[in-house]
Amino acid sequence: MRMSELAREAGLPTATVKYYLREGLLPEGQRTSATQAQYGEAHVERLRLIRALVGPAGQSLADTRRILQAIENPPSEYDLLGIAHQTVTPPRDPTLDLARARALLDRLGWDSATCAPDSVAALEEALRALTAGGFELSDEVIERYARAMMGVAADEVADVPTDSAEAAAQYVILGTVLVEPLLLSLRRLAQQSASARRFAP
Amino acid sequence: MRMSELAREAGLPTATVKYYLREGLLPEGQRTSATQAQYGEAHVERLRLIRALVGPAGQSLADTRRILQAIENPPSEYDLLGIAHQTVTPPRDPTLDLARARALLDRLGWDSATCAPDSVAALEEALRALTAGGFELSDEVIERYARAMMGVAADEVADVPTDSAEAAAQYVILGTVLVEPLLLSLRRLAQQSASARRFAP
Numbered sequence: 307m308r309m310s311e312l313a314r315e316a317g318l319p320t321a322t323v324k325y326y327l328r329e330g331l332l333p334e335g336q337r338t339s340a341t342q343a344q345y346g347e348a349h350v351e352r353l354r355l356i357r358a359l360v361g362p363a364g365q366s367l368a369d370t371r372r373i374l375q376a377i378e379n380p381p382s383e384y385d386l387l388g389i390a391h392q393t394v395t396p397p398r399d400p401t402l403d404l405a406r407a408r409a410l411l412d413r414l415g416w417d418s419a420t421c422a423p424d425s426v427a428a429l430e431e432a433l434r435a436l437t438a439g440g441f442e443l444s445d446e447v448i449e450r451y452a453r454a455m456m457g458v459a460a461d462e463v464a465d466v467p468t469d470s471a472e473a474a475a476q477y478v479i480l481g482t483v484l485v486e487p488l489l490l491s492l493r494r495l496a497q498q499s500a501s502a503r504r505f506a507p
Numbered sequence: 508m509r510m511s512e513l514a515r516e517a518g519l520p521t522a523t524v525k526y527y528l529r530e531g532l533l534p535e536g537q538r539t540s541a542t543q544a545q546y547g548e549a550h551v552e553r554l555r556l557i558r559a560l561v562g563p564a565g566q567s568l569a570d571t572r573r574i575l576q577a578i579e580n581p582p583s584e585y586d587l588l589g590i591a592h593q594t595v596t597p598p599r600d601p602t603l604d605l606a607r608a609r610a611l612l613d614r615l616g617w618d619s620a621t622c623a624p625d626s627v628a629a630l631e632e633a634l635r636a637l638t639a640g641g642f643e644l645s646d647e648v649i650e651r652y653a654r655a656m657m658g659v660a661a662d663e664v665a666d667v668p669t670d671s672a673e674a675a676a677q678y679v680i681l682g683t684v685l686v687e688p689l690l691l692s693l694r695r696l697a698q699q700s701a702s703a704r705r706f707a708p
Contacts, residue, residue, distance in 0.1 A: 416697070432685075436689065
C-alpha cells in the first residue's frame with residue numbers, strides 16, 4: 307500500500323507517519339520510484355504499537371525507540387526481564403545508596419544479584435519518597451505489597467512464551483509498559499469499591 | 508525560623524522556597540517586618556511533602572496544588588476515595604465510550620456507580636491500549652489482575668484512619684501517589700526474581 311493508505315489504516319495523519327519514518331521508529335518501505343514506496347501489514351502493526359506506547363502508556367519518543375530496538379534485538383531468556391526493565395526504566399543516579407532496597411530484598415528472600423540495578427534504584431527511590439512525604443509504612447505493610455506483587459509476577463512469568471526470543475521480548479516489554487496503567491487503574495477502582503463498602507452510610 | 512533557615516531545614520534552595528510561596532503551595536509565614544517573616548515546623552513538613560510529590564512521585568506543580576488543596580479541604584469519608592482519585596487523576600475525555608470498562612466492572616461485581624468517572628475512563632484507556640498494542644489479554648488474566656488489586660485495596664482501605672477527615676484525606680491521597688511507584692518497582696523486581704528461577708541455566 308502507499309503512504310496515504312498506510313496512514314489511513316493506522317488512523318494517523320500522513321505527517322505523523324512521515325515523522326516516525328524520519329525518526330527511524332518505522333522501517334523504510336520498499337522504494338518503487340524516487341518519491342514513492344510501498345508499505346505492508348508489518349508497517350501497520352508497527353504504527354499501532356507506536357501509538358499504544360506513546361499514547362496511553364505515556365512513553366517518550368526516545369523510550370519508544372529503545373523499546374522497539376529491544377524487541378528487534380532480544381536478549382537471552384535468562385536476562386530477559388532485567389534487560390527489558392532496563393530498557394523501559396529511565397536511567398537512575400548510579401551513586402544512589404541502595405541500602406534500604408537491598409535490605410527489603412533480603413527480607414523477602416529475592417536474590418538482588420538477579421535484579422537490574424535501575425529497578426533496585428527505582429525501589430530505593432519509592433521507599434525514600436514515602437519517608438520524604440511523611441507517609442511511613444511499616445515493614446509488615448511493605449512486605450504485604452511485595453507478596454501481592456510476587457503473586458502477580460509469578461503468574462506473568464509462567465505466561466511468557468518460549469517459542470522465540472522475539473516473542474518473549476515483545477511479551478515482556480509490552481507486558482511491563484501496557485499492563486502498568488491497567489494495574490494502577492484497577493487498584494484505584496478496587497479501593498473505591500472497598501471504600502464504598504466500608505464507609506457506606 | 509527565617510526563610511534561609513527554613514530552606515536549609517527542607518534541603519531546598521531559597522529561590523525554590525520563594526517560588527513555592529509565590530505559587531501558593533506554601534502558606535505565608537508570620538510577618539515580622541516589611542521584608543521578613545517567621546516560619547515554623549508546619550512549613551518544613553509542607554516543603555518535604557511538596558518535594559516528595561514533585562520529585563519521585565512525578566506530579567506536576569498544578570497537580571501538586573490540587574493534591575494539597577484536597578488534603579486541606581477533605582471530602583466526606585464515603586466519597587473520599589473517589590474524590591481523592593479524581594484529584595490525582597488527570598481529567599479524561601468525557602465523551603469516551605466506557606463500555607469495555609463497565610463490562611469488566613460488572614463481571615467483577617464492583618459497583619461502577621461508586622466509582623469516579625475518570626477512574627473508569629482510565630481503565631477503559633488501559634484496556635484499549637492493550638488491544639492497540641496487539642497485547643490482547645484473556646478475560647481470565649484481566650480478572651486475575653483485578654483480584655490481586657482487590658486484595659491490595661481491601662487491606663489499604665481497612666488501614667484508613669478515621670479519627671479526622673484531614674488524616675483520612677492525607678492518608679488516601681498520599682497512599683495513592685506515593686505507593687504507586689512502590690508497587691510498580693516491586694512488580695518489576697518480583698518479575699525478575701521469578702524469571703531468574705524459571706529460566707536459570
